Amino acid sequence: MMFPRLVYESFRHQTRRKLLAGIAITLGVAVATAMIAVATDIGDKINRELRSYGANLVVTPQEDTLDVEVGGINLKPPSDGTFLNETDLPKIRGTFWHHNIVGFSPMLPVTVKVAGSRLPAGSSQDVTLVGTYFNKPLRFGKEDFTTGVRITHPWWKVSCGDGKESPNCAWPEDNSQNVLLGERLATKVQRKAGDTIEVSGHQLTVSGILSTGGVEDDQIVAPLALAQEILGKPGAVRRVFVSAMTKPPDALSARDPKTMTPEVYDRWYCSPYAESIAYQLQEVIPHSHAEQIRQVAQNEGTVLSRIKGLMLLITFAALLASALAVSAAMATAIYERRVEVGLMKALGAGSLAVSAIFFAEALLLAIVGGIVGFSAGALLAHEIGRSIFNSQISIEPVLFPIIIAIAVVVTFAGSASAIRRAVKFDPVFALRGDG
Amino acid sequence: MSPAVETLLTPSQVSDRRALAAHHAPSVSMFGRMLLRAAVLRRRRAASGLLAMIVAAAVATAMMNLYVDVQAKLRTEFRNYGANVVIVAKDGQSLPVDALDRVKSVLGAKTLAVPFSYAVARTRDGRSLVVVGTDFDRARRLNHWWKVSRWPGAPGEALVGMRAANAVTAKADARQPFELTFQGKAIKLAPAGLLQTGAGEDSRIYLDQSEFENWTGLAPSTIEVAANGTAAEVDASIRKLGELLPTAEVRPVRQIMEGEANVLNKTRATLYASATLVVLTSALCVLATLIGWVFDRRRDFAIMKALGASERLINGFFAAEAAALGVVGAILGFFVGIGAAAWIGRVNFHAPVVPRFGVFPYVLAGSVAVALISAILPMVLLRRVQPAIILRGE
Numbered sequence: 062m063m064f065p066r067l068v069y070e071s072f073r074h075q076t077r078r079k080l081l082a083g084i085a086i087t088l089g090v091a092v093a094t095a096m097i098a099v100a101t102d103i104g105d106k107i108n109r110e111l112r113s114y115g116a117n118l119v120v121t122p123q124e125d126t127l128d129v130e131v132g133g134i135n136l137k138p139p140s141d142g143t144f145l146n147e148t149d150l151p152k153i154r155g156t157f158w159h160h161n162i163v164g165f166s167p168m169l170p171v172t173v174k175v176a177g178s179r180l181p182a183g184s185s186q187d188v189t190l191v192g193t194y195f196n197k198p199l200r201f202g203k204e205d206f207t208t209g210v211r212i213t214h215p216w217w218k219v220s221c222g223d224g225k226e227s228p229n230c231a232w233p234e235d236n237s238q239n240v241l242l243g244e245r246l247a248t249k250v251q252r253k254a255g256d257t258i259e260v261s262g263h264q265l266t267v268s269g270i271l272s273t274g275g276v277e278d279d280q281i282v283a284p285l286a287l288a289q290e291i292l293g294k295p296g297a298v299r300r301v302f303v304s305a306m307t308k309p310p311d312a313l314s315a316r317d318p319k320t321m322t323p324e325v326y327d328r329w330y331c332s333p334y335a336e337s338i339a340y341q342l343q344e345v346i347p348h349s350h351a352e353q354i355r356q357v358a359q360n361e362g363t364v365l366s367r368i369k370g371l372m373l374l375i376t377f378a379a380l381l382a383s384a385l386a387v388s389a390a391m392a393t394a395i396y397e398r399r400v401e402v403g404l405m406k407a408l409g410a411g412s413l414a415v416s417a418i419f420f421a422e423a424l425l426l427a428i429v430g431g432i433v434g435f436s437a438g439a440l441l442a443h444e445i446g447r448s449i450f451n452s453q454i455s456i457e458p459v460l461f462p463i464i465i466a467i468a469v470v471v472t473f474a475g476s477a478s479a480i481r482r483a484v485k486f487d488p489v490f491a492l493r494g495d496g
Numbered sequence: 497m498s499p500a501v502e503t504l505l506t507p508s509q510v511s512d513r514r515a516l517a518a519h520h521a522p523s524v525s526m527f528g529r530m531l532l533r534a535a536v537l538r539r540r541r542a543a544s545g546l547l548a549m550i551v552a553a554a555v556a557t558a559m560m561n562l563y564v565d566v567q568a569k570l571r572t573e574f575r576n577y578g579a580n581v582v583i584v585a586k587d588g589q590s591l592p593v594d595a596l597d598r599v600k601s602v603l604g605a606k607t608l609a610v611p612f613s614y615a616v617a618r619t620r621d622g623r624s625l626v627v628v629g630t631d632f633d634r635a636r637r638l639n640h641w642w643k644v645s646r647w648p649g650a651p652g653e654a655l656v657g658m659r660a661a662n663a664v665t666a667k668a669d670a671r672q673p674f675e676l677t678f679q680g681k682a683i684k685l686a687p688a689g690l691l692q693t694g695a696g697e698d699s700r701i702y703l704d705q706s707e708f709e710n711w712t713g714l715a716p717s718t719i720e721v722a723a724n725g726t727a728a729e730v731d732a733s734i735r736k737l738g739e740l741l742p743t744a745e746v747r748p749v750r751q752i753m754e755g756e757a758n759v760l761n762k763t764r765a766t767l768y769a770s771a772t773l774v775v776l777t778s779a780l781c782v783l784a785t786l787i788g789w790v791f792d793r794r795r796d797f798a799i800m801k802a803l804g805a806s807e808r809l810i811n812g813f814f815a816a817e818a819a820a821l822g823v824v825g826a827i828l829g830f831f832v833g834i835g836a837a838a839w840i841g842r843v844n845f846h847a848p849v850v851p852r853f854g855v856f857p858y859v860l861a862g863s864v865a866v867a868l869i870s871a872i873l874p875m876v877l878l879r880r881v882q883p884a885i886i887l888r889g890e
Contacts, residue, residue, distance in 0.1 A: 085784050092777045096770060103766065110762050114577070114755035119694055127663055128699040129624050131614045216754040274750030354694040355641040360576045367573055368763050370844040371566060372770070375559075378836075379774045382555055386781035389548055393788025396541075441773075449765040 068421050078394045079426065085390030086430030087437065089383035090468050094438025096379040097464075098456045099445055100372040106450045107368050108306045108361070112163050113215045116302035117335060117358040120145065120342050120351045125300075130276075135170050135189045144169075144297035145349055147285065152345040153303065154201035161306040161333045164212030166193050167298040169288045173261040173281070175250060188246060190260060190281040192288020197235040209235070210282075213304040217277070219269035221254045230254035230269040235284045239268035243278040261291055303342060303351075307335040309362030387468070388475025391426075395419060395479040403488035412484045419483070423476045424469060431468035435461055531817055534796070541789050546825055548785040552778035553829025553863050554836060559771035560855040561837035567764060569845045571724065574756045576640045579610070579720035580749050581734055589743040590715055602736045603723055610634040611716035613708055617676040617701075623663050626700045627676060629708025629716070638722055642697070646689030648704065653688035655702040661690055664701070676701070683711045727757055779866045786821070786870030790814060791878075798883035807879070814871045822867035826860040833859070 072079055126142035129135070145167075153165055169192040194209035210217055211232065219241060221230035233239035240260075242252055247270050252258055254269050260281065271282055289295050308314070314334035318326055330337055335358045339351035353359075405415050439456045446454030535542045583599070585591045592598070599609045613629040632647055632655070648655055652673075656664065664674040665687065673686045691697055709715065723730045730748065737746040800810050834851045841849030878886075 081784065081787070085780060088780055089777065092773045096773065099766065099770065107759060107762065110759045111755070113758040115751055125659070127623070127625050127659055128696055129616060129626055130696060130699075131616065131626055214751075216750040218750075272750075274748055274753075352694040355643060356578060356639070356693065356695060358694070359641040360573075363576060364570070364573050364759065367570065367844060371562075371840070372766070374840050374844060375562075375767070375770045375774065378555055378558065379770065379777060382551070382774055382777040382781060385548065385551055386777055386784055389544070389781050389788075390784035392544070393784055393791075396788065397792065445766070445769050449762055449769065 064418070064421070067418055068425065071418070071422060072425075075398075078397060079422075082390045082394040083426055083430050086387050086426055086468060086472060087434040089387040089471075090431050090434025090464060091437035091441060093380050093383045093467070094435050094456070094460070094464055095441035095445065096376045097460065098438070098442035098454055100369075100376040101457070102442075102446070102454045103372045104365060104369050105306075106446070106452070106454075107365055109163070109452070110450070111361050111364065112304050112306065114357045114361075115216070116166070116213050116304045117307065117354050117361065118303040118305055118339050118342065118351055119354055120301040120303060120346055120349050121299075123348045123350045125350065130189075135172050142299075143348070144294065144299060145301065145346060147289075147296045147298050149346045149349075150298070150301060151199045151201040153301075153342065154199075154204060154206060156338070156341040156345055157330065158305065158333045158338050158341065161338065163304045163306060164208040165301055165303040166208065166210045166213045167285055167301045168193050169285060169292065169297060169299045170280075171288050171292045173291060175258065175260055175281075186250075188260075188281060189279075190240070190283055190288055190291065191277070192283050192285040194285055195232045195235050197285075213302055214273070216273065218272045220272065221270065233268045233284060236286065237268075237284060238263070238287060239266045240281050240283040240287070241269050241271040242267050243280045243282070244270050244272045245278045246280065263287075263291060301346075302354075303338075305335070305338050306333065307338060307358065307361065308333045309365055310334065310336075310359070384471045384475075387471050391423060391472055391475040392479040395476055395483055399483055399486050400492065402483045402486060403490070403492045406484075406488040407492060415484050416480050419476060419480045420473065423472045427469040427472035428465060430472075431465040434468070435464050438464075527813070527816070530813060531820060534793075534817060535820075538789075538793075541792065542821070545782075545785050545789050545821055546828075548778075548782045549821055549825025549863060549867065550829040550832060552775075552782045552866070553826045553859050554833035555778045555829075556775045556862060557830045557833025557855060557859050558836040558840070559774055560858065561834065561849055561852050562840060563764075563767055563771055564852055564855075565837070565841065565849040566767060566845075567760065569841070569847065569849075570760060570763060571726075571756075572847075573845075574752075574760070575608075575722050575724065577752050577756070578639050578641070579722050580730060580752045580756070581721040581723045581737070581746065582749055583719040583721065583737065583741060583744050583746050585717045585744050591717065591719065591744055592741065593715070595716070595719060595741060595744070598740050599719060599721060599737060602740060603721065603733055607724065608634060608638050608722040610638045610720050611705060612718040612720065613705065613712075613714050613716040614718070615678055615708070615712045615714055617678040619664055620675050625660055625663055625676075627678070627708070627712075628700050628702045629705040629712075629714070630702055631705055632702070635702075638720060639693075641693065643692040644689050648688035648702075650686075650688075651704070651707065652684065652686055653703075654685040655689060655691050656687045657698040657700045657702075658690055658692045659698045660701050661687070678712050681711060683707075727753065775862075779862075782825075782863075782866050783870045783873075786818065786867060787874050790818075790871055790874040794874075794878055794881075794886050797875075797878055798881075798886035801883040802887065811872075811875060814875055815868060818867040818871035819864050822864035823860065825867070826856075826863035829863070830856055830859050 122143040122145055124143050147167065150165070150167060153159070153162060156162070171190045171192065172187055173190045175186050175188045196207050196209045196211045198205065198207045219230060219232055233241060240258070242258070247253065250258070252267050254267055256267050257264050258267055265283070265287075271277060285298070289297055313325070313329055313332070314336050316329065318329060318340060321329060330340070335353040339353055342351035343349055402415055442454045442456060446452055583591070583595070596609055596611060600607060603609070610631060615627050616624050617627045618624050636642070636647060644655065664676075665672060671687060673684050675682055675684050685701070685703065691702065705716065723733050725733070730753065734746050734748055797810060800813070837849045838851070841847060
């Protein structure tokens with residue numbers, strides 16, 4: 062009966078000291094929780110940000126012919142080669158790693174004649190028109206989703222031709238006869254948003270001017286259906302760009318699936334490597350060949366591992382600092398109570414009993430501070446995720462007991478040496494008031 | 497160490513203090529001695545306070561160093577994505593012969609600038625494919641992601657794209673020479689190795705620029721540049737290059753630039769948030785330690801007050817003590833922090849983080865400020881207490 066009362070009275074009468082130690086533990090745990098949450102989630106978050114580099118996989122027909130393209134102008138005969146079937150595309154959502162596939166965009170380049178009354182000598186000019194999805198609603202099974210270049214090519218910008226965005230100049234609808242004109246081509250043929258342009262006998266409306274900093278600046282970008290109509294091949298797709306979140310390559314990823322044992326194959330198949338996602342794309346799209354775009358895919362791993370490593374080291378620094386703060390606060394709180402120890406010992410309490418009281422108090426503080434700190438840390442991590450990445454940083458519930466256990470251990474460790482000193486302290490000095 | 501010694505003063509010290517109080521003019525030597533004695537006599541607690549201070553200053557230094565340096569380090573990593581600036585000759589015009597030198601004069605001699613020239617040639621069976629002339633040595637350094645089975649070394653050797661290989665040779669990895677014609681001129685090339693990138697390069701054949709020029713007579717029409725520096729610096733370089741090369745169009749590779757800016761901004765923000773949290777926690781550590789220390793010395797405080805020391809003197813004494821702790825802690829912690837940052841740089845980026853002495857004033861000011869706050873907080877609480885109550889031991 063005596064023991065709980067001692068602890069209770071200690072908390073009731075020494076509110077200030079308990080509060081100081083409690084605040085230190087709470088803040089320490091909060092920082093530790095937030096940092097662990099951010100560090101464990103940072104890989105996923107940065108992986109998503111790395112998707113702003115665009116597609117990292119490309120699917121082409123198995124028997125594809127060579128691209129003969131210089132500076133964005135396709136020199137290949139228009140109907141040359143084989144095509145993928147557009148109706149196979151939604152199956153991409155049915156692959157094992159479909160949650161990792163951020164989006165995909167089909168491409169169908171067609172060489173067209175742009176009749177330009179304003180072109181030199183009234184001639185027409187060969188221009189590449191690329192048919193694609195802009196933000197196309199699709200359905201796979203029971204799942205509705207949208208995909209297209211607005212997701213896979215986030216650096217594409219549409220303006221009225223003066224670099225400014227405006228409601229009049231917008232992305233074309235996927236089922237319209239409207240097109241985007243690359244900005245260099247637009248200057249060449251002197252067209253701006255709202256004008257019409259004659260392309261291989263079709264009168265098309267320019268809904269906006271496209272700026273990409275790449276070859277598309279010299280091209281026309283149109284809805285896929287329109288490009289198929291001009292080419293006269295309904296349902297045809299030349300290639301599909303797929304943007305997927307992948308795991309950095311390692312020793313397993315580079316191996317050939319044909320030489321693997323069944324267990325290794327399962328492990329390879331069920332890891333989101335660029336190689337295994339490409340393999341699965343090939344499975345769902347008939348007669349296709351999927352490959353990683355090495356410029357994007359190969360560099361992601363390095364950037365990702367650098368940022369993850371950095372966060373890991375900083376998390377260690379945060380944990381160290383929190384542990385020190387908690388230890389320091391506990392040591393201070395106990396050091397101040399030597400008189401009490403002296404009194405207890407003078408009344409016949411053994412070292413063990415005195416230590417037990419202190420440890421019980423520390424345990425109580427650690428648990429209360431741990432719970433409050435964990436909630437505060439979760440909130441903090443949530444805020445960091447929302448303000449920096451515009452998405453949630455979720456805390457694994459399994460972290461909770463781990464964090465509480467760490468808080469208790471650190472609090473005990475921080476108290477231990479102070480308790481030992483307090484217990485060793487001669488009661489005579491303490492009671493005389495020399496403490 | 498007897499605790500009694502800590503607070504009891506020798507008779508000579510007491511008389512010193514009386515004299516001091518009578519004159520109302522603290523002598524510097526006395527003040528210094530008090531500070532020194534306090535540190536020596538309570539070295540255990542002083543040491544723990546100093547340790548907390550050093551850790552906090554070290555963590556703050558390391559964080560500030562990393563925050564500045566990591567961005568530069570990451571930018572270097574991002575250059576592995578290849579060129580972020582492309583220089584293309586305008587229609588009907590060609591790049592000046594000294595274009596590469598001009599690029600280097602703007603961006604520095606170490607900048608990677610790779611020339612490319614393009615031609616459409618025909619294979620023996622009449623298929624057309626794109627042949628590119630370049631500088632292999634530079635292309636290799638610019639495009640780290642190119643998967644090449646063997647780089648060409650000898651004259652007459654070409655790098656053959658994965659898909660182009662099917663068009664020029666019977667079997668994919670056959671090493672037999674093949675023939676290409678460009679405007680009636682034929683050239684015989686030996687495949688050195690295969691090139692795989694997953695993009696347009698796979699359909700092309702690469703040869704050395706001088707051989708390409710001898711064969712086709714075409715000079716480079718494109719220069720790909722990996723420009724270092726922040727987004728603003730790259731923009732400035734692009735403008736300067738545009739003025740220097742009037743026959744060419746200089747444009748940023750938006751895919752690379754925007755991807756980099758995006759990832760870098762997010763990383764920087766995360767780093768900033770974490771660094772702030774870590775620095776705050778270590779400041780908390782100092783506060784917790786020092787507040788305890790000052791509270792613990794309320795007896796010294798009471799005795800000084802009982803002996804007639806003025807409020808100003810006592811405040812000055814504690815403040816000076818805290819400031820001294822802050823300064824010493826900041827200096828020691830700064831060097832520890834520099835070491836920690838260098839270590840993190842080596843472990844994570846395989847390149848040392850350059851020590852930035854510019855952050856020292858901030859670390860120093862922060863340390864002293866935290867130390868002063870932790871001294872003043874308990875002082876405010878103690879000022880209201882009668883010395884007699886403290887000395888009675890209540």
